[in-house]
Amino acid sequence: MGKRLGQHFLRNRGILQKIVEIAQLTHEDIVVEIGAGMGDLTELLLNNAREVIAIEIDPVLYKILRERFGLTRNLKIINKDALKVYYEELGQFKVVANIPYYITKPLIFRLIEAENLISMTLTIQKEVAERLVAKPSTKAYSALSIITQYLTEPEIKFYIPATYFSPPPDVSSAVIKLDRRQKPPVEVTDEKLFFRVIKLAFGKRRKMLSNSLISIIDESKEFLSNIGIDPMKRAEELSIDDFARISNELCKICKD
Numbered sequence: 001m002g003k004r005l006g007q008h009f010l011r012n013r014g015i016l017q018k019i020v021e022i023a024q025l026t027h028e029d030i031v032v033e034i035g036a037g038m039g040d041l042t043e044l045l046l047n048n049a050r051e052v053i054a055i056e057i058d059p060v061l062y063k064i065l066r067e068r069f070g071l072t073r074n075l076k077i078i079n080k081d082a083l084k085v086y087y088e089e090l091g092q093f094k095v096v097a098n099i100p101y102y103i104t105k106p107l108i109f110r111l112i113e114a115e116n117l118i119s120m121t122l123t124i125q126k127e128v129a130e131r132l133v134a135k136p137s138t139k140a141y142s143a144l145s146i147i148t149q150y151l152t153e154p155e156i157k158f159y160i161p162a163t164y165f166s167p168p169p170d171v172s173s174a175v176i177k178l179d180r181r182q183k184p185p186v187e188v189t190d191e192k193l194f195f196r197v198i199k200l201a202f203g204k205r206r207k208m209l210s211n212s213l214i215s216i217i218d219e220s221k222e223f224l225s226n227i228g229i230d231p232m233k234r235a236e237e238l239s240i241d242d243f244a245r246i247s248n249e250l251c252k253i254c255k256d
Helices: 015-024 040-048 059-069 099-114 126-132 143-151 191-203 218-226 240-255
Strands: 030-034 051-055 074-079 092-097 117-125 152-160 173-178
Touching: 015 040, 015 092, 015 117, 015 152, 030 040, 030 152, 040 092, 051 173, 059 074, 092 126, 092 173, 099 117, 099 126, 117 126, 117 152, 126 143, 126 152, 126 173, 143 152, 143 191, 143 240, 152 191, 191 240
Parallel strands: 030 051, 030 092, 051 074, 092 117
Antiparallel strands: 117 173, 152 173
């Protein structure tokens, strides 16, 4: 139960209360909790939100949640894979969750796709949290860093040692708050192309940028040189502004 699905339960009430405070909930909020487990965080969320939608894939834990909370008026419990939930139907919502480690990256990508997301307060692996806030030319900098920072403002709030979890994970954890931006930090003509360029560049991380982009544009070296970007650079050396310039200039070529 739990462990086989990558769940490590955080049951320290003091830390859970701190997480809820960081989430800055109001009694008007719809809150989604992913990996609700045995309901310790759920209980606190119910006291601070208009409605809580608790998602739990494990049928045994789902049953425990149903028994613990019964027919609590402002709680909806869903026994489903969080990656398959259609969040766009929920209206404006916030996420507060101790995310199962094995789905952290795809789940963050899935959640930030939902334009009705207001914020996420997540307990995740320290390594992943540091990737989300990473800057160019650092080991942690990745496609996830840029896309997350384009759509949200991520901030690591505090770290949690493994000993606070049951069972203890092999890594330390971090609580990170991600607020959706009202306006991205760079202007992008075509977001899909922008994201595609980023993912292509980091998909071949050790390759020069010109080689990574060859599937999009034939004369990639010449193209990059013409827009003032060194084609010999690698993805981790480029800023979000550089990627915006590349995708915007590619859009101009497509229109021509």
